[in-house]
Amino acid sequence: MPSPLFAALLVLAAAVFQPVPTASAPQAPPVQVAVALRSSPANLLQPPPIAYEVSFPNAVHHEAEISITLDDLPPEPVEFRMSRSSPGRYALHEFAKNVYDVHAVDGAGHALEVTRPSPYQWDVADHDGKVTLSYTLYADRAGGTYSQIDLTHAHMNMPAIFMWARGYDARDIRVHFEPPAGSGWKPATQLFPTGDAWTFTAPGLQYFMDSPTELSDFDEREWTVPGPSGPLSMRLAIHHLGTPAEVDAYTEWAKAIVGEEIALYGEPPAWDVGGYTFIIDYLPWASGDGMEHRNSTIISSSGSLAENAGGLIGTVAHEFFHTWNVERIRPRGLEPFDFERANMARELWFAEGFTSYFGPLVLTRAGIRDAADFARGMSGGLDYVIHSPAREFFGPAGMSMQAPFVDAATAIDPTNLANTFISYYTYGTVIGLGLDLTLRSRFDLTLDDFMRRMWRAHGKTEIPYVVEDIERELGEFTGDPAFAKDFFDRFVRGSELPDYEALLANAGLLLRPVAPEAAYLGLVQLEPADDGLAIASNTRIGEPLYEAGLDRGDVIRSIGGRAVTSEADWDAVLGAHAPGEEVEVVYDARGGSRTARVRFTANPRLELVPYEDAGRELTPEMRAFREAWLGSRR
Numbered sequence: 001m002p003s004p005l006f007a008a009l010l011v012l013a014a015a016v017f018q019p020v021p022t023a024s025a026p027q028a029p030p031v032q033v034a035v036a037l038r039s040s041p042a043n044l045l046q047p048p049p050i051a052y053e054v055s056f057p058n059a060v061h062h063e064a065e066i067s068i069t070l071d072d073l074p075p076e077p078v079e080f081r082m083s084r085s086s087p088g089r090y091a092l093h094e095f096a097k098n099v100y101d102v103h104a105v106d107g108a109g110h111a112l113e114v115t116r117p118s119p120y121q122w123d124v125a126d127h128d129g130k131v132t133l134s135y136t137l138y139a140d141r142a143g144g145t146y147s148q149i150d151l152t153h154a155h156m157n158m159p160a161i162f163m164w165a166r167g168y169d170a171r172d173i174r175v176h177f178e179p180p181a182g183s184g185w186k187p188a189t190q191l192f193p194t195g196d197a198w199t200f201t202a203p204g205l206q207y208f209m210d211s212p213t214e215l216s217d218f219d220e221r222e223w224t225v226p227g228p229s230g231p232l233s234m235r236l237a238i239h240h241l242g243t244p245a246e247v248d249a250y251t252e253w254a255k256a257i258v259g260e261e262i263a264l265y266g267e268p269p270a271w272d273v274g275g276y277t278f279i280i281d282y283l284p285w286a287s288g289d290g291m292e293h294r295n296s297t298i299i300s301s302s303g304s305l306a307e308n309a310g311g312l313i314g315t316v317a318h319e320f321f322h323t324w325n326v327e328r329i330r331p332r333g334l335e336p337f338d339f340e341r342a343n344m345a346r347e348l349w350f351a352e353g354f355t356s357y358f359g360p361l362v363l364t365r366a367g368i369r370d371a372a373d374f375a376r377g378m379s380g381g382l383d384y385v386i387h388s389p390a391r392e393f394f395g396p397a398g399m400s401m402q403a404p405f406v407d408a409a410t411a412i413d414p415t416n417l418a419n420t421f422i423s424y425y426t427y428g429t430v431i432g433l434g435l436d437l438t439l440r441s442r443f444d445l446t447l448d449d450f451m452r453r454m455w456r457a458h459g460k461t462e463i464p465y466v467v468e469d470i471e472r473e474l475g476e477f478t479g480d481p482a483f484a485k486d487f488f489d490r491f492v493r494g495s496e497l498p499d500y501e502a503l504l505a506n507a508g509l510l511l512r513p514v515a516p517e518a519a520y521l522g523l524v525q526l527e528p529a530d531d532g533l534a535i536a537s538n539t540r541i542g543e544p545l546y547e548a549g550l551d552r553g554d555v556i557r558s559i560g561g562r563a564v565t566s567e568a569d570w571d572a573v574l575g576a577h578a579p580g581e582e583v584e585v586v587y588d589a590r591g592g593s594r595t596a597r598v599r600f601t602a603n604p605r606l607e608l609v610p611y612e613d614a615g616r617e618l619t620p621e622m623r624a625f626r627e628a629w630l631g632s633r634r
């Protein structure tokens, strides 16, 4: 999801970071320049940039005052829109709901009528070729999708803040921020710097909307990494309540992650602004999120470095991986990003899922987490995917297409997602695991090197891909197109799963049930109710409670003659029976009291255990396989 730059430093370094260095561009003689400015048709195609002004006179009540000015307009009405979606978020979000007090004036400052033909649109007609539209915006959620204005910061996700004019996407954009007097704020953004510390530019709407901006009194750290043509700048801007020493330690972790991921891909992307920025908000009033952007990321949490640095760092590894996988190795369904409706992609299992596979792997290689942590994380994902009934309905490609309904989407009517959906993050993680172990054990190749291949074919070239492109690349990579077709038919378009037990054995990892002797009634949420336990989540297809006819909302009174009113009662029931036994369950359902027969099965939950901890022999081959997989690449 994103990346910003720090204005104070950028003003000094602007010449270095500008993608088109003026010093090396051929200079036209002054006379020709003057002529070009007056009459060249090329100049007519380059109208003045769309200009935004942003100020925060009522920050304490979470408001921003925003204006947008367009000049050189044809006589038609201008259609101003608020976005309904945000890059990196796959569901609709109605940002127009927080906009009010909308006014417009023409070039002479005369008031213009503003009409509203849809919930997301404000039209302005009868102008003189120039329109300034102004409005108030309310924002109080700091994360990757929304914005937050208060006395401590202006945390801005652009689609949640800025109206735009339909049909003018290609025009350059200039934005000026006016921080509250005495605030001590600085800017962090991937927008392009100018000679003024508070004014930035963007080459068109797509880049502007992809450039979240944080204004606050953040801590910052900087380092460089070698790029294809000189050093690239890495920046970490962190708005938090902790100590400089905590930031120093966190920065060392970030450096290790950046190093491992660059080593994996072989090179960093040529970031448009000469560097990459981590914008981080760890504040009690922020919300947990992570969002990738082309040259930056927004990472947020209500947690703190003091209490949970080891948990929070996972998002850093995930989002930075996205600067290759998603931002440049990009699903075709996300291009161009549509701010008026939800984009759909069949490739999110690869875009998000493989990124979720590599995040923990990189943390292990960087020495931030150990192999046992990695195994625990993978066993949780395997357990979830292997046992989900949803694979009956969709494979990874099909699950990816569900994103518009599950990615922070809100609705008030219940869904059957417990039976029909597996997160493409987790599904893709275990498919990535299966492919990596297959490449390593069968072809003496690695998924690292396959990602490099995808980087060269689709990332550096920025040619968006579809599922079939990955399949073709895999066929060429392995020299075995039949293998690639079989893998995609069964595991990507279909919903079979690789043989994890056999694959993991190569690394001396044992996949086994945690408690195969224990009785089980289903993965279900239970809540104490009057004289019973209420089922608070959908029961799952194939599991005992579902097969017995119980569903969400039912209240279980007794099982096998034992009353159940607490978690302890529930555990006692499971402890008193064995898999295969059948008993009577008494419960309240819609329409009255019922009884049914329910049959216990064996608890299916899985764990991943190193052979040496399971009394099995770890061979030198297994040890070497594990080290090549989980060890540092640097």
Ligand SMILES: [Zn+2]
Pocket: 001, 292, 318, 322, 352, 355
């Ligand atoms: Zn992601």
